[in-house]
Amino acid sequence: xxAVSQTxxxxxxxxxNDKSIKCEQNLGHDTMYWYKQDSKKFLKIMFSYNNKxxxxxxxxxxxxxxxxxxxxxxxxxxxxxxxxxSAVYFCASSGQDRGVEKLFFGSGTxxxxx
Amino acid sequence: xxxxxxxxxxxxxxxxxTVTLSCTYDxxxxxxxxxxxxxxxxxxxxxxxxxxxxxxxxxxxxxxxVNFQKAAKSFSLKISxxxxxxxxxxxxxxxxxxxxxxxxxxxxxxxxxxxxx
Numbered sequence: 001x002x003a004v005s006q007t008x009x010x011x012x013x014x015x016x017n018d019k020s021i022k023c024e025q026n027l028g029h030d031t032m033y034w035y036k037q038d039s040k041k042f043l044k045i046m047f048s049y050n051n052k053x054x055x056x057x058x059x060x061x062x063x064x065x066x067x068x069x070x071x072x073x074x075x076x077x078x079x080x081x082x083x084x085x086s087a088v089y090f091c092a093s094s095g096q097d098r099g100v101e102k103l104f105f106g107s108g109t110x111x112x113x114x
Numbered sequence: 115x116x117x118x119x120x121x122x123x124x125x126x127x128x129x130x131x132t133v134t135l136s137c138t139y140d141x142x143x144x145x146x147x148x149x150x151x152x153x154x155x156x157x158x159x160x161x162x163x164x165x166x167x168x169x170x171x172x173x174x175x176x177x178x179x180v181n182f183q184k185a186a187k188s189f190s191l192k193i194s195x196x197x198x199x200x201x202x203x204x205x206x207x208x209x210x211x212x213x214x215x216x217x218x219x220x221x222x223x224x225x226x227x228x229x230x231x
Binding site: 040043100101108 | 147149153156157158159161164166203205207209212215217218219223
């Protein structure tokens, strides 16, 4: 029943490893996003995809690569993890509801790089 | 550049009292949306209230209401009859829509609200 679901909820890994976070939405939305929340709780957009096409690509290291196999899924792959990548990563999706954009967040993935 | 500023890092209020959280933003756009999100310790981002910039009437949702001053670029959140469950981080956010392609949500730094019994 969860509208936007992301897995895993927690991810603990060593520096240098490669990891992926998966996200799926069942709302029928065309647009999906990845946001990063740092240790000071500041939230910043990383990417957005619309119908599998990259729309927003903020200044994010090349080690971060989003992949959208279809419009209901947007996964985030991170290569060569660094200590500074430790954060909470939120997936979100949005769509129009009577002419107004509504955005829904997943429950977040807490990534800890040791 | 679009920015959102929340000047109160922390606030506290007694249960059943009213509290107002401040937010200002900067943009040269005319069409945008404003939001308040709540993030309790569970980490979930919960939409509290939304305002379309073209609407002059202030949005309300039960105990939550906003004071939207477009000329002053101010968007404050008033919580009436505060409840213990309102304890959370509150984020003000601003979105410029991209036609049929969602939009970019820009967040303020957050205000940590504590409701005391």
